[in-house]
Every structure is written in C-alpha cells, then in structure tokens.
Amino acid sequence: MTEQAILQRNMSSVNNTLNFIDHMDDEKKPFSGEAHLKQPVQPEERYSCKICDLSFPTKSDLEKHREPRVAIKPYPCEVCSASFWTKRDLEQHIRTHTGEKPFFCDVCGTSFSIKSNMRSHMKVHTREKPYSCEICNQSFSYKLHLNRHIRTHTGEKPYSCEFCDQSFTDDSNLKQHVRTHTGEKPYCCGVCGMSFSRRFILTRHMKKHTGKDPNSCEICNKTFSDKIHLKVHMLAHR
Structure with a gap:
C-alpha cells in the first residue's frame, strides 16, 4: 500500500472517531433551550378509585x-x-x-337495636311531620310514608309479584300478598301456637284467649293497632 493510501485511511478513521464523539456529546446535553420549553406539556391521564380517591396510570391497575x-x-x-x-x-x-335493643325511648320505653330507628320513632311523640306532599299538602312524619302517598296520585305500582301479574304501591302490601302464594304465616299465637299470615288476624285471634283486644287500654278500653300506640296513649292517664 502506498504512503498516500495509508494516509487517507488514517484520516478517514480519525474523522469517524470525531463524529462519534460529537454524537455522544449531543446525547449528554440537557434538555434546554426555547424550542424545548415551547413544547406543550400533555397532562397524564389518571384513573381514580371512587372509594378511596387513589389514582392509577392505567385502567388495569385501577381494576386490580x-x-x-x-x-x-x-x-x-x-x-x-x-x-x-x-x-x-x-x-x-x-x-x-x-x-x-340498647336504645330506649325516654317517653314510652320502647327499645330499638339501631339508634337511628329510635330517633325516627320519637316523631310518634312529637307529632313532627316534616315531609309534605306537593300535590295536596298532606304532611307525614316519615319520607317512606310520603313516597307511598305520592303513588296514590301518580298511580305508580313499582312492587310486582313474582308469582302473578299483580303489583302494589308499597313493599309491605307485596309481602302480605306473596304469603297467599307461599303459605307463609309468620305471626304465631303464644297461647295455642296457631300461626297467621297477617298481624291483625293474630290480634283478632288473641281475643278468643283473653276476652279482650291485646292492645287495649285497661283504663278506658280504647284499642290500638299496635303496642307502641297503646304505650303512648297510656301516658294520658298518668
């Protein structure tokens, strides 16, 4: 190989080395300059948990x-x-x-397993009726009773029987109706053991044993649909 050819080969090798060093220097340069700063920063999409508010970069992480x-x-x-x-x-x-039932009513002594039920019961004594019908202005102590009443205006019957095509305005009527299909009789007489599908039938039956209504006042003989209202009534005789 001639001296000139060797010189050209060496120069080519030096140029390649210099180009590689320049490239490496470019890779090490920090991201700076106006061109970089002008690039819009895209917000990272996060998937948030509705229970604890933690967020995750992917939907699969959220599901896990x-x-x-x-x-x-x-x-x-x-x-x-x-x-x-x-x-x-x-x-x-x-x-x-x-x-x-650790929660007791201070007025009539009725006890409850949940404190909120006891507070709701107190409306029986205070006669508070904060829920009013916008159609006829009738007022109710409980929102449940208002909702049931509103259906008398709208005709809505959202509770349907799974055994037949009958439907009802409230779930208590549906439960009573379903017993005509299932034969369930949850109200049992403590004297003779007979069972009944509805509470008022048991109350009427008890008169055969006692000779009087079990929810009747011993002082004035006035009768009531349940023991709670009887207890409230008895306060009037104190």
Whole structure:
C-alpha cells in the first residue's frame, strides 16, 4: 500500500472517531433551550378509585386495586355468612341474632337495636311531620310514608309479584300478598301456637284467649293497632 493510501485511511478513521464523539456529546446535553420549553406539556391521564380517591396510570391497575375491596369485606359475622365494610355495621347486624335493643325511648320505653330507628320513632311523640306532599299538602312524619302517598296520585305500582301479574304501591302490601302464594304465616299465637299470615288476624285471634283486644287500654278500653300506640296513649292517664 502506498504512503498516500495509508494516509487517507488514517484520516478517514480519525474523522469517524470525531463524529462519534460529537454524537455522544449531543446525547449528554440537557434538555434546554426555547424550542424545548415551547413544547406543550400533555397532562397524564389518571384513573381514580371512587372509594378511596387513589389514582392509577392505567385502567388495569385501577381494576386490580378495586378487586379486593369488592370481594372481601373485612368484618364478617361469626353467626351467619354476612360481612360488612365497617365494624359499626357488623355490631348493628349482630343484634339481629342476639335480640339486643340498647336504645330506649325516654317517653314510652320502647327499645330499638339501631339508634337511628329510635330517633325516627320519637316523631310518634312529637307529632313532627316534616315531609309534605306537593300535590295536596298532606304532611307525614316519615319520607317512606310520603313516597307511598305520592303513588296514590301518580298511580305508580313499582312492587310486582313474582308469582302473578299483580303489583302494589308499597313493599309491605307485596309481602302480605306473596304469603297467599307461599303459605307463609309468620305471626304465631303464644297461647295455642296457631300461626297467621297477617298481624291483625293474630290480634283478632288473641281475643278468643283473653276476652279482650291485646292492645287495649285497661283504663278506658280504647284499642290500638299496635303496642307502641297503646304505650303512648297510656301516658294520658298518668
């Protein structure tokens, strides 16, 4: 190889090396300059959990996070298979097994398993009726009763029987009706053991044993549909 050819080969190798060094220097340069700063920053899309407000970069991460919350409730009942999100809900549920009713009405002594039910009951004594019908202005102590009343105006019957085509304005009437199909009789006489599908039939039956209405006032003989109203009435005789 001639001296000139060797010189050209060496120069070519040096140029390649210099080009590689320049390229590496460019790679190491920080992101700066007006051109870079002018680039719009796109907000990163996040997927938020509706239960605890944590957010995740992908939908699959969110679904993995939610799986244990949907499947496992941390407070199981030791008596039955029910489970609950909070200890408070579990404690309220356990009272359905034990029959415990720690909340008492100061007026008539009626007891309740849930404090909110006791507060709702107090409207019987105060005669408070905060729920009014916008159509006829009739007032009610409970929103449930207002909703039931409104259906007398609208004709709505959202509770349907699974055994026939009848429908009802409230679920209590549906439950009573379903018993005509199932034969269920949940109201039992404590004297003779006979059972009945409706409470008022049991009340009427009890007269055969006692000779009087079980929910009647011993002082004035006035009768009532249930023990709660009888207890309220008895206060008038004090």
